[in-house]
Amino acid sequence: MTDTHAGVQPLDPRQLGAYFVLREAVSLLEHQVEQQLRADGDISYVQFQLLASLTNAPGPLTMTQLADGVVYSRSGLTYQAGLLEKAGLIARGPTPEDERATQVTITGKGRALVERVLPGHVELSRRLLFDPLSDDDVRHLGDIMTRVRDHMRAQPPRSAAPRKRRPTSPAATQD
Template identity: 75%
Template sequence: MNDDALEPRELGAYFVLMEAVSLLQHRIEQQLRAEGDISSVQFQLLARLAGAPGEVTMTQLADGVVYSRSGLTYQAGLLEKAGLITRRPSPDDERATLVAVTDAGRDLFRRLLPGHVQVTRLLFDPLTPADVEHLREVMTRVRDHLRAQPPRSAAPRKRRSGDASAAGGAKRTTRAS
């Protein structure tokens, strides 16, 4: 088999997976917008924070929801402005920002969860318990294989051609982590 090409079976499975994920994601977005006026990414952030024992760093949050740093910073800003989360500099690491869910954020998460579960049932209703277990096993292997690569937050940032550091200068800007 050529490693650069997918077999027809693999290609078919890939497209069915992508279509199913897109359809489910669309339904989830509709439910969250209608019931809570938040996006699925914002819901994921609230879910992670609601389940955390305390504050987490923005980097941990980005790795957990698999989202870019800049996109996460924007989404966290919207949630903070709405009073659903708090952000503050870490006292232990000047590069880190700590994030926590507020009572209002936890309440919104709890209010949205039943509708979210109802939409998520669309994935599980046509499956048998054995199908669900097999799906969990397969997707866990896929996730673990994909996560074997370093998280995006650990990847070096690309330098722009106009950066002082790229031009040999010592000045470096710090971004939220």
């Protein structure tokens, strides 16, 4: 790749190759996982992430904690949570410590759905991701991806970023 921006060092061929192989592998895995979750539970991967996060949490989570955990926008999470709540898979309500925050809990129906789709999810993950790897490869992959994730998460969470304000039109500001 050529240097199109002054001062930006281009990726070397190995870095560029690794980047594209990673993106392709993730895309292939996400596509297969999405199909499996739709077939086995009629849910999307994001919905599965939300349900799995709630299943593994020691108690209710706030919407902000869920958004940060699954790396999803506030508005997108609100929409997905609305769908899950309408389906009876989660319940939302005010947080006792802060009425402005919304806490989310998984329902029995939500737990049952996770238990139903999880075996297929595990089988697919094992077959596509782990079967071609040795135990040593898995350890190295885990170490590498943990470092990368931790580096990325060192930035403030997306939910902590200030919301962008829409510019007001000149007509809206006139008397």
